[in-house]
Amino acid sequence: MPPAENRIKLMKLNIIVDERALAVDVPPHMLREAEDFYRKMDSDMDHGWQMGPEFIENPDKEQRCQIAANKLLTSLSTANETMITLMAGYILKQLPGITGVRIDTAGEMLHTELLYEKSANAAPATASAPAASRAQKLGKLEAMEQAGKDVTKVYKVGKSHRFAVRDLKTGEWLESGPMETEQEAYEKRMQAYKRRLDELTGSSG
Structure with a gap:
């Protein structure tokens, strides 16, 4: 054994x-x-x-x-x-x-x-349909606050770094895959944050 x-x-x-x-x-x-x-x-x-x-x-x-x-x-x-x-x-x-x-x-x-664990690196593309759970678009400041709640800060699990994104349709938290460096995780997290901000404001990105 x-x-x-x-x-x-x-x-x-x-x-x-x-x-x-x-x-x-x-x-x-x-x-x-x-x-x-x-x-x-x-x-x-x-x-x-x-x-x-x-x-x-x-x-x-x-x-x-x-x-x-x-x-x-x-x-x-x-x-x-x-x-x-x-x-x-x-x-x-x-x-x-x-x-x-x-x-x-x-x-x-x-x-x-x-x-x-699903693909949070590609922050739910399924949510691109006008924020299913939110009928109206948010103002910039309100959207920034909400995006900060929908995308967690980077955290460490063992030797890797991760973050999680809330799926707008299901409300589930989707955890990113493991990343070796904190810098890589921060960059991916900022990409996910920007995508969520665009979804909330109705911007095309």
């Missing part, structure tokens, strides 16, 4: 808290061993959950992952490695295809963002 084989099988979740990022590796055997623990978690959430100021009577799959991310945040503050890995495993198990979470630290669990 070569060690490299074990490493290949690890699942990974990127965690972003404020401007800090870390990657949590989850061994597949932990997912199997934690089945009972996860069932208990789901059973508890079936009774509803206080998510910040709102009480959610029946949290859906994504909201359950936001709750797990909040537990993960608490575990980070107490350096509880086992619980960190368990919560990361729960999120990976619930949402196949997820690559990371940007955890809200202001007590608003519903604001925790779920990141999926």
